[in-house]
Amino acid sequence: MAVLKVKFTKTKRDKLAQVLWILNWVSVVSGIILFSLGLFLKIEIKKRNEVMAKGDVNSVPNLLMSVGVIACIINFLGGKICYDCSDANKFSRWKLVMLPYIVCTFCFTFCILVGALMCYTMRNELEESLYLGLRDAIKFYKDTDIPGRCFLKKTVDMLQIGFQCCGNNGFRDWFEIQWVSARYLNMASKEVVDRLKSNVDGKFLVDGVPFSCCNPSSPRPCIQYQLTNNTAHYNYDFLTEELNIWVKGCREALLDYFTAIMRYIGIAALLIWLFELSVLIGVRYLQTAMKNVLLLGDLEGESDGWLLENSFVETAKYNINIIKNLGKANQISTVSGINDPNIDVQSTNCGKSNITTKSIPATS
Numbered sequence: 001m002a003v004l005k006v007k008f009t010k011t012k013r014d015k016l017a018q019v020l021w022i023l024n025w026v027s028v029v030s031g032i033i034l035f036s037l038g039l040f041l042k043i044e045i046k047k048r049n050e051v052m053a054k055g056d057v058n059s060v061p062n063l064l065m066s067v068g069v070i071a072c073i074i075n076f077l078g079g080k081i082c083y084d085c086s087d088a089n090k091f092s093r094w095k096l097v098m099l100p101y102i103v104c105t106f107c108f109t110f111c112i113l114v115g116a117l118m119c120y121t122m123r124n125e126l127e128e129s130l131y132l133g134l135r136d137a138i139k140f141y142k143d144t145d146i147p148g149r150c151f152l153k154k155t156v157d158m159l160q161i162g163f164q165c166c167g168n169n170g171f172r173d174w175f176e177i178q179w180v181s182a183r184y185l186n187m188a189s190k191e192v193v194d195r196l197k198s199n200v201d202g203k204f205l206v207d208g209v210p211f212s213c214c215n216p217s218s219p220r221p222c223i224q225y226q227l228t229n230n231t232a233h234y235n236y237d238f239l240t241e242e243l244n245i246w247v248k249g250c251r252e253a254l255l256d257y258f259t260a261i262m263r264y265i266g267i268a269a270l271l272i273w274l275f276e277l278s279v280l281i282g283v284r285y286l287q288t289a290m291k292n293v294l295l296l297g298d299l300e301g302e303s304d305g306w307l308l309e310n311s312f313v314e315t316a317k318y319n320i321n322i323i324k325n326l327g328k329a330n331q332i333s334t335v336s337g338i339n340d341p342n343i344d345v346q347s348t349n350c351g352k353s354n355i356t357t358k359s360i361p362a363t364s
Helices: 010-047 059-084 095-121 123-139 152-163 171-176 190-198 250-296 312-328
Strands: 006-008 303-305
Touching (some): 059 095
């Protein structure tokens, strides 16, 4: 029994074809939007590429861009098909193309759904990439004279200022690394020498942060050195006073930023998926209705359209059997005792033949 069968008159078929022609052109625009969203996300990730470890974070924007391009091509073809389907004579040349077109479009719409869901599932990969990238960027913050790393100080400073954050997980990350270049250390100072000797790795560690961690909205001048030393500053209590530096870590700030972007992109992709799915359902009804018109032979009469010719269970069993039999093309069929017609072919008689041959008369 057909699933969701609908009866179409000649007028309804024509109107459905015209509406689908318009909707396919709208789908071309939605494909452009999908490509633009993927491109925007890719550009935003590329902007922060210096503080992100290499990984699969580009898989989502690449998928969205690819699906967007495919959407433009498929829907452009779909518009042409639906336009010709208003005429039964023109439909005949698309009759064999429409079912493969519907199958390909279904796979394409599924890719849109996958891309939308990936926008909500790539948070863990993004968080790991940011954690590793920021860790290395902060580690090489002081290497302003080393080629390939000289830009990291500016990158990290601009990042902390722009996103109002400090460190990877927080401002204490700066306490664990030497972020002041050795060229700016006064080796004649006893304090500097003692601090270098006190560290096992010979690093100059201080309880201070770069200037870019300072909060300009704070009424008090920025305290970026000796943050944990209450006696070093007047009227200062490290444990109770609100610090005038950014407390939030840059990993959390960037993660919130990208999560918000991907949330909106995911919603847009889901809406586009629902729209494409509705167009696909309409094309399926048009295809079955026009096919039945040709079978009935009455181009002006009524015809039935449906989503599936048989029930979901029967359709699933039929497709499963097709998949199972794909690898059995060269095997003997034992169903109902029927053998492969290519088997048991009589062998050629290489011995003496019983067939009387006529001799060719000799020429005189």
